[in-house]
Amino acid sequence: MRLLADRIGHRYGTTEVLRDIRIAIGEGEIVCIVGPSGCGKSTFLRMLGGLEEASSGQVLLEGEPPAGSLNPITYIFQDFALLPWRSVEGNIRLVLEDHRLGAAAMRRIVGDVLERTRLSEFRAALPRQLSGGMKQRVAIARALAVRPAVMLMDEPLSALDSQTRELLMDDLVELWTRDRFSACYVTHNLAEAVRLGHRVHVLSRRPGRIRETVEIDMPLAERAERAAELEAMQRHIWLIMREEARAADRELADGR
Amino acid sequence: MADDPAPGARVRPVPFRGGGFRPQTNSYVSLAVFIGLILLWEAGSRAGLISPIALPAPSQVLVALADLVRTGMLWKHLSVSLMRLGVGWVLGSILGILVGLLIGLFTIARAALLQLTSALFAVPKIALLPLFIVWFGIGESSKIATILFGSFFPTVIATYSGVDNVDRNLIRMAQSFGLSWGSIVRKIILPGALPAILSGLRISSAIAIVLLVAAEMIGAQFGIGAYILQAGSLFAIDQLIAGVTILAVLGLAISWVIGRAERRFLDWRS
Numbered sequence: 062m063r064l065l066a067d068r069i070g071h072r073y074g075t076t077e078v079l080r081d082i083r084i085a086i087g088e089g090e091i092v093c094i095v096g097p098s099g100c101g102k103s104t105f106l107r108m109l110g111g112l113e114e115a116s117s118g119q120v121l122l123e124g125e126p127p128a129g130s131l132n133p134i135t136y137i138f139q140d141f142a143l144l145p146w147r148s149v150e151g152n153i154r155l156v157l158e159d160h161r162l163g164a165a166a167m168r169r170i171v172g173d174v175l176e177r178t179r180l181s182e183f184r185a186a187l188p189r190q191l192s193g194g195m196k197q198r199v200a201i202a203r204a205l206a207v208r209p210a211v212m213l214m215d216e217p218l219s220a221l222d223s224q225t226r227e228l229l230m231d232d233l234v235e236l237w238t239r240d241r242f243s244a245c246y247v248t249h250n251l252a253e254a255v256r257l258g259h260r261v262h263v264l265s266r267r268p269g270r271i272r273e274t275v276e277i278d279m280p281l282a283e284r285a286e287r288a289a290e291l292e293a294m295q296r297h298i299w300l301i302m303r304e305e306a307r308a309a310d311r312e313l314a315d316g317r
Numbered sequence: 318m319a320d321d322p323a324p325g326a327r328v329r330p331v332p333f334r335g336g337g338f339r340p341q342t343n344s345y346v347s348l349a350v351f352i353g354l355i356l357l358w359e360a361g362s363r364a365g366l367i368s369p370i371a372l373p374a375p376s377q378v379l380v381a382l383a384d385l386v387r388t389g390m391l392w393k394h395l396s397v398s399l400m401r402l403g404v405g406w407v408l409g410s411i412l413g414i415l416v417g418l419l420i421g422l423f424t425i426a427r428a429a430l431l432q433l434t435s436a437l438f439a440v441p442k443i444a445l446l447p448l449f450i451v452w453f454g455i456g457e458s459s460k461i462a463t464i465l466f467g468s469f470f471p472t473v474i475a476t477y478s479g480v481d482n483v484d485r486n487l488i489r490m491a492q493s494f495g496l497s498w499g500s501i502v503r504k505i506i507l508p509g510a511l512p513a514i515l516s517g518l519r520i521s522s523a524i525a526i527v528l529l530v531a532a533e534m535i536g537a538q539f540g541i542g543a544y545i546l547q548a549g550s551l552f553a554i555d556q557l558i559a560g561v562t563i564l565a566v567l568g569l570a571i572s573w574v575i576g577r578a579e580r581r582f583l584d585w586r587s
């Protein structure tokens with residue numbers, strides 16, 4: 062199954078936020094989107110998953126979702142979005158309960174995703190008892206439980222400290238190596254983009270357009286070792302982004 | 318060592334400036350203050366500092382209370398009061414939560430009811446009692462209606478503002494996982510609004526007690542309010558204070574029950 066954004070444009074009132082975005086997320090591909098603050102990345106991601114309607118253009122699904130996928134397009138949010146009154150296990154069950162799976166199937170899925178995210182010991186813990194990194198792992202476990210075809214992630218690691226971010230990036234690479242999910246990954250952090258993306262789209266300042274697309278064809282599993290090459294790629298992207306970010310910064314300061 | 322203070326230099330600890338602003342309750346202290354006040358009052362009465370006409374000693378109030386128990390009147394007054402309070406407050410709260418949810422969930426309900434609710438919330442319900450007496454007669458219905466109305470509005474307002482304050486991100490998350498509308502309401506909106514609903518119930522219970530006494534003072538033979546009114550008109554201050562004591566205990570009991578509910582259902586809050 063592929064997810065295609067076909068000439069997406071959007072405005073909030075008189076402010077144009079996005080213009081003419083065309084992106085394809087192929088099977089097993091991680092597509093990263095970077096861009097200056099306020100250029101419409103989060104808005105775009107909401108449109109990809111059908112949480113918001115674009116003013117122009119449309120989002121298309123090509124092909125059928127894989128059999129057994131309960132929620133083909135699944136989000137992972139920056140703020141985790143866990144229910145504070147449910148335990149780790151309860152939060153995962155939440156997204157399965159509406160599917161009438163039967164108690165045994167439910168238990169099997171919950172046990173499986175908890176194990177894959179190494180959370181089995183914490184199944185009874187409440188969110189407030191967990192660190193930020195663990196909360197995001199719960200959110201990842203919850204997303205895996207519905208067997209998504211495409212994951213949409215809006216700055217999933219931004220609320221975390223840099224060590225935790227490193228660890229979770231390794232986890233994501235490991236999960237991807239096993240499941241080959243496709244993903245659209247929005248981030249501010251260029252190191253994350255070159256570490257996880259098969260392709261990086263750089264957006265311009267508002268209204269967001271695709272400024273440039275960088276293909277990275279190094280296998281994900283090797284990237285931790287080949288940091289120097291990635292460093293060069295990251296620098297290249299930063300040079301493209303710098304003027305946009307500067308200009309965007311000035312615009313915001315002007316209050317325009 | 319470099320980490321040690323330089324020899325001869327003046328050294329002093331950094332003064333502690335944090336702490337405070339986190340008042341805690343301590344049941345021993347509250348009990349001690351309570352008992353202390355009663356003892357002081359008793360001592361003042363015995364020493365003749367407090368006139369028995371203005372304020373009888375606690376021991377006399379106790380005698381009045383014991384009289385109430387002995388003659389069986391306590392139960393007579395208390396049972397009708399509890400019935401009125403129970404029916405009025407419970408019905409008012411249930412209806413209030415339902416209407417509050419409607420206002421919180423549906424545009425039509427909000428447009429139709431929000432202003433009306435705010436307008437009626439401000440009306441002192443006791444002013445409506447004569448109207449209710451005309452409608453429902455002098456019997457139980459008019460008293461229950463007053464209590465029901467009085468507890469209905471604060472519950473409506475607490476409930477819909479609780480619903481309004483449920484984290485939108487959680488709702489968006491639920492939608493993104495394809496949860497049904499009913500599941501979102503039951504599993505996200507209701508638990509998310511529960512803290513506000515419970516504190517609304519706390520307020521409405523206090524209002525309900527006030528209205529109970531007021532309604533019983535206007536036209537009732539039995540009930541704590543009626544008992545207090547009779548005591549007042551006979552200048553039986555000891556009985557009057559006994560009645561007030563019963564009300565205070567009633568208020569404490571309700572607040573204790575709600576406190577238990579909060580601890581039971583809101584244990585996920587830090």
Ligand SMILES: Nc1ncnc2c1ncn2[C@@H]1O[C@H](COP(=O)(O)OP(=O)(O)OP(=O)(O)O)[C@@H](O)[C@H]1O
Nearest residue numbers: 073078096097098099100101102103104105249267
């Ligand atoms: N619901 C909304 N109504 C009106 N304007 C909005 C709304 N949501 C976002 N915007 C505006 O649209 C623009 C793009 O917002 P968006 O959150 O998509 O940017 P972003 O690229 O994700 O920014 P950041 O990098 O800070 O997360 C911003 O200027 C924002 O103020």
Ligand SMILES: [Mg+2]
Nearest residue numbers: 102103104215
């Ligand atoms: Mg954003």
